[in-house]
Amino acid sequence: MSSSVKMSSKHQIVVPREAREALGLRPGDRLLVTVAGDVIEMRVEPHDVVTALEGLLSGSTDTEGELWPEARGE
Numbered sequence: 001m002s003s004s005v006k007m008s009s010k011h012q013i014v015v016p017r018e019a020r021e022a023l024g025l026r027p028g029d030r031l032l033v034t035v036a037g038d039v040i041e042m043r044v045e046p047h048d049v050v051t052a053l054e055g056l057l058s059g060s061t062d063t064e065g066e067l068w069p070e071a072r073g074e
Contacts, residue, residue: 015031
């Protein structure tokens with residue numbers, strides 16, 4: 001999906017209805033904004049950051065602590 005939006009004189013934009021509905025956005029929800037060159041990326045900010053990060057390293061195979069020797073003081 002792609003839409004064109006216009007910035008207001010107060011530098012505000014409106015997230016198109018189709019995008020709001022597809023993402024389940026509600027008033028008060030927060031978006032994370034990232035800029036890379038001439039690209040602006042907006043992502044839905046999770047309500048609970050801890051839950052969003054849960055399991056991030058679950059696939060790690062560093063059971064012997066080989067990847068982070070400095071963490072062990074070596």
